Amino acid sequence: MAARGRHRRPRPRRVSRASLAFTAGGAGVALPLIGVGQASAASVDTWDKVAECESTDNWSINTGNGYYGGLQFSQSTWEAYGGTSFAPRADLASKDQQIAIAEKVLDAQGPGAWPVCSVKAGLTRGGQPADVTPGTASGRTQTQATPKATPKTESAPEAAPKATTKAVDQSAAATGRSGSSYTVVGGDTLSRIADERDVDGGWQRLYEANRRVIGGDPDLIYPGQKLTLDGSRSPAAQPRESRPRTERTDQQAKQRTEQANRAKQRVEQANKARERAKKKSGSAAHPSSSSASFTSPVASHAVGTAYGVSGSNWSSGHHTGVDFPVATGTQVRAVGSAEVVAAGWGGAYGYQVVLRHSDGMYSQYAHMSALTVHVGQTVSAGQQLGRSGATGNVTGPHVHFEVRTGPDYGSDVNPLAYLRSKGVQI
Secondary structure (H helix, E strand, O other): OOOOOOOOOOOOOOOOHHHHOOOOHHHHOOOOOOOOOOOOOOOHHHHHHHHHHHHOOOOOOEOOOOEEOOOOEEHHHHHHOOHHHOOOOHHHOOHHHHHHHHHHHHHHHOHHHOOOHHHHHOOOOOOOOOOOOOOOOOOOOOOOOOOOOOOOOOOOOOOOOOOOOOOOOOOOOOOOOOOOEEEOOOOOOHHHHHHHOOOOOHHHHHHHHOHHHHOOOOOOOOOOOEEEOHHHOOHHHHHHHHOOHHHHHHHHHHHHHHHHHHHHHHHHHHHHHHHHHHHHHOOOOOOOOOOOOEOOOOOOOOOOOOOOOEOOOOOOOEOOOEEEOOOOOOEEEOOEOEEEEEEEEOHHHOEEEEEEEOOOOEEEEEEEEEEOOOOOOEEOOOOEEEEEEOOOOOOOOEEEEEEEOOOOOOOEEOHHHHHHHOOOOO
16 A cells, blocks of 8 residues: 555634635736835734744744745745845744845735735735844845845845745746746646737647646646746747737637537546446446445545544544545546635645535545636536645645535544445445
């Protein structure tokens, strides 16, 4: 049996239905740079609230997930805004020093650099500067190209990379110019990127230009992958920029329809395959709660950490779901038809999807590496929700699957018993 992947103890919190409705795109939004002269700041109390949301107010945290300190800076962000003048990484700097750098990021990118926690903490532009004393440099020469100004009045230089904190770092290069590129964030698809960036030839041309980066499956892209946008257009195709906007829109709509039809065909083929397997095994037909309308979250039925296992790793005192130890990139699918009520970053759960089923129950799929659905979308049994991974608080790649009576943490029930009640043999 594969090694068991276990997530570390999540911090309990009550999550309202409204707070579950964040989108996958929210995990990777990077706002345009604000012009020089528009300073932004926030109080220490506000930064404490952001840190409480991002890292449970642990200013020296380093979980090994690529983000550091109480405000969860990526290393490139820390370096780009002069953080190395205080410490090599954010988790090695003091709270006041982290806040000083955060105000530079806020001034340059706005509260969208913390897409989820800025909303919860009430972080906005234009507040009073934080009353902090970051101190002097630790003797190292500052090598970054950021001016030595106070956080209150400084904007990030135009040459600094446009980075986010809790999201994957994203390039600030504009589309349609030589050398432009795009860094994949959670919830992205090639179709969405091609539409938003107005790529000639749509997602097919974008895939062809980046096949070496993406690999053989255009549906499988990962946060952090850097895609070339300019390379998706051949020199001969450049004059097509002058085409009427309506022509490009019609072509994009046609491409979206084709992609949706292909996705529908894959779901129908999967359903037919399940029906054939059911007839071959000689099992009798079940009513609407049978395995024809419900399935397992992954193809493998091997279970790692079971539901209800007790221990101090979990704040509830027991494991609230069941873990399926599968390799990163494994297809994760909806167990039944439902509405997507959450799709994005879920703190200790990493990238997650939460579904609300017609019987009033909720299913959760956590620690994913890529999402292919969005909030408000209706999905059917077996439809792909994304790809498995090891995001959030984990010790190895796996899919954490929960079934709840409500959207809040702590309302869990035995997920395997629920699937069996629906006719799934697992």
